[in-house]
Amino acid sequence: MTEQKLEPATIDVGKDAASGLRLWSAQAALKQGEARVLSQQTTYGNFLTRANASIGWSVTLTAAYCAGSAQAHLHWLIYPAVFTTGSAFLAACAFCSRRMATPGDDPQYVMDCGLSTELEITEALAIRIQRDIALNVQVISELKDYMDMAFILLAISTVFTATLAAINNSIFN
Numbered sequence: 001m002t003e004q005k006l007e008p009a010t011i012d013v014g015k016d017a018a019s020g021l022r023l024w025s026a027q028a029a030l031k032q033g034e035a036r037v038l039s040q041q042t043t044y045g046n047f048l049t050r051a052n053a054s055i056g057w058s059v060t061l062t063a064a065y066c067a068g069s070a071q072a073h074l075h076w077l078i079y080p081a082v083f084t085t086g087s088a089f090l091a092a093c094a095f096c097s098r099r100m101a102t103p104g105d106d107p108q109y110v111m112d113c114g115l116s117t118e119l120e121i122t123e124a125l126a127i128r129i130q131r132d133i134a135l136n137v138q139v140i141s142e143l144k145d146y147m148d149m150a151f152i153l154l155a156i157s158t159v160f161t162a163t164l165a166a167i168n169n170s171i172f173n
Helices: 021-069 072-096 107-111 118-168
Strands: none
Touching: 021 072, 021 118, 072 118, 107 118
């Protein structure tokens, strides 16, 4: 039996500092940044959908509370109507929020940025997309705050109504 020498396996470690790691890193950062901005756009759209639903529920409940408060023994329904009106206004504020940054960049910027290598341009684009991500985080945080307050007011109105109805015994008579 002859002994065979096993050669150590070579592992492909990808790019290194001598073979273009910096360019690969810039390209990867740009790709990841674009994916993040797309995800933020989806989140933004979801917030606007929730805001629209909240406005619908708030207006419906406000109308019901106002109609109910016209009856003498249900005049207290005007109080939850104030909460639902506030909820509708806060949800509407979501539609007045600042603009989100979108994926991609202005082609004119890419063409005229004044940089001389693919690496420099890719790094500049990655830095710009990082700025866009930070802007989008602020906008989404603002939307979250509006929607949180809107849903809290909506919840308060329903709990308030149920509590007052139980106290006034108006539902159970």
